[in-house]
Amino acid sequence: MLTLSDLAIRRGTKVLFEKASFKVHRGNRVGVTGSNGCGKSSLFALILNQLQSDAGDLFIPEKTIIAHVAQETPATDKSAIEYVLDGDVELRKIQQNLLIAETEDNGNEQARCHSRLEEIDAYTAESRASKLLLGLSFKTEQLDDSVNSFSGGWRMRLNLAQALMCRSDLLLLDEPTNHLDLDAVIWLEQWLLNYAGTILLISHDRDFLDKVTNHIVHIEQQRAHLYTGNYSEFEKLRAEKLALQQSQYEKQQREVAHIESFIRRFKAKASKAKQAQGRVKALERMEMISAAHIDSPFNFSFFKPEKLPHPLMSLDKINVGYGDLEILKNASLSILPGDRIALLGHNGAGKSTLIKLLAGELKQQQGQFEQSSELNIGYFAQHQLEQLDLEASALLHLQRLDSQLTEQQVRSYLGGFDFQGDKVLEPVAPFSGGEKARLVLALLIYQKPNLLLLDEPTNHLDLEMRHALSMALQEFEGAMVLVSHDRHLLRAVTDQFLLVDGGKVEPFNEDLDAYRDWLMQEKTSTLKKNIKEEDTKALNKKAQRQQLAEQRKLLNPLRKEVASLEQNMQKLEHEISAIESELAKPEMYEADKRELMEQLSRDRAQKSTSLGEIEESWLIKSEELESLSS
Secondary structure, eight states: OEEEEEEEEEETTEEEEEEEEEEEOTTOEEEEEESTTSSHHHHHHHHTTSSOOSEEEEEOOTTOOEEEOOSSOOOOOOBHHHHHHTTOHHHHHHHHHHHHHHHTTOHHHHHHHHHHHHHTTGGGHHHHHHHHHHHTTOOGGGTTSBGGGSOHHHHHHHHHHHHHHSOOSEEEEESTTTTOOHHHHHHHHHHHHTOOSEEEEEOOOHHHHHHHOSEEEEEETTEEEEEESOHHHHHHHHHHHHHHHHHHHHHHHHHHHHHHHHHHHHTTSHHHHHHHHHHHHHHHHSOOOOOOOOSOSOOOOOOOOSOOOSSSEEEEEEEEEETTEEEEEEEEEEEOTTOEEEEEOOTTSSHHHHHHHHHTSSOOSEEEEEEOTTOOEEEEOTHHHHTSOTTSBHHHHHHHHOTTOOHHHHHHHHHTTTOOGGGGGSBSTTOOHHHHHHHHHHHHHHTOOSEEEEESTTTTOOHHHHHHHHHHHHHOOSEEEEEOSOHHHHHHHOOEEEEEETTEEEEOOSOHHHHHHHHHHHHHHHHHHHHHHHHHHHHHHHHHHHHHHHHHHHHHHHHHHHHHHHHHHHHHHHHHHHHHHHHTSGGGGSGGGHHHHHHHHHHHHHHHHHHHHHHHHHHHHHHHHHHHHO
């Protein structure tokens, strides 16, 4: 499917990777990993012919249909389901050709179009598009809403559904789970496992990579290597490789030190100078083995909270919602020091609503909500990335929290979040989503919270930062309430699950595997209920098309017969008219013209009889055609 041969990609003068040589076979599901900026998205751009390689070759078989998720959504009033159907380009092309053929009354082209529609199972296309949207957590009543009515995150889901709708050979997915909730992530996993083509997937979600992939392409130190197995298996192989590399490196360093010592001691002595020079050349020729970069660029931890009141907060029979809409009813919860709570539940069930209530961004509609006077909340939500001062630097953001901090202290602190050199002095505006998320986390941690409220904190974070955050959260001494679709993070840092469902907040005493089963059972039930009508419509539409096809088989010959009769009628009428014109001439009644006049009269009578018979046949066939067409 894909063959890379000594491939190199640069961005300006920076080499992203080079000398990449490997094959991706048809049907492989390949995770593409590596630090931000290493060249993962550039590889996708190269495959899509949006970028040219700087060296080497990339071979993709001709006529390979490639699907990818568009990064922008056009402004359109087209309905969600019609937008998703646009993903099947061939379907749309055939539909357009059919419309033209019907306008031009081209029976042969209509038949060809309908035959191809049958081959590509076009009559279930709308049902399949509905299943995609419902699987990605859209509601049935939203399927006919215009694309323009959806927010940015939901538009990205529309783009994802459109890509999945394409009957592709190769599917490119760049961070597809970033805008999904956990039930949509689990549904997408199952869909991808049933996908028959080849997948290249960029993701920083370990569990998602483990479930979906069977190969990993890892890019680091300007090299791209293909590993067999999922992400966990790759990590083991890479750890073994790094350990061996480190051992070789240390051995080589001892050898280098010995050679350099020899050079220093004997280079000045004439008797040893030649040998020393040889050692210098040997040292230059030696292919230096890079030190294994096994250390993460991130090194931070949470400060010990100054106070840990007991309880931090308590909710008693709380109702909360928006206006007249109640989201949660009769919810009770007490948060104590050391609690590590994960909120589970369907999209829209109220997890973020509960987080906002705890953070003080929403007020309860009824019930008792009490907070300790010593409560210090650290709240992370996606909208806080948008509230950063885009003109201010990371350094200035931190100094606004603590004006006593020196530049060196700020640099030292932010260095743990991989803000190095002049990066701490640059305005935030051009920062990537991951860099903004890291800065928000750095600001949150600096304020020494005793209660963390984290709503999808790993969005935009790469695998290394997710790992570092996981390690830091494990050591956090305060309490935590977490909403995340990253199951690895949930397993690593929480020990108590609360299920938000049906307006209730109740303990969920099983594990994430049981929760996955519960989600899939609920989603499957909902999908079956919602798509039953769509499937019935599709079957009815197919039966209708088949009936029309049978009618066309009868209609087309009948139309030709009616047209032929009309031509014969016109011909006879023209001939009769010509005979009558001859008979109307005065000279035809002279004695010497009598025989010709009688012959013309006989011809007229014969043709009139034939015309009458044809008119009668035409009338019968026309009535039959009208009956079949109605």
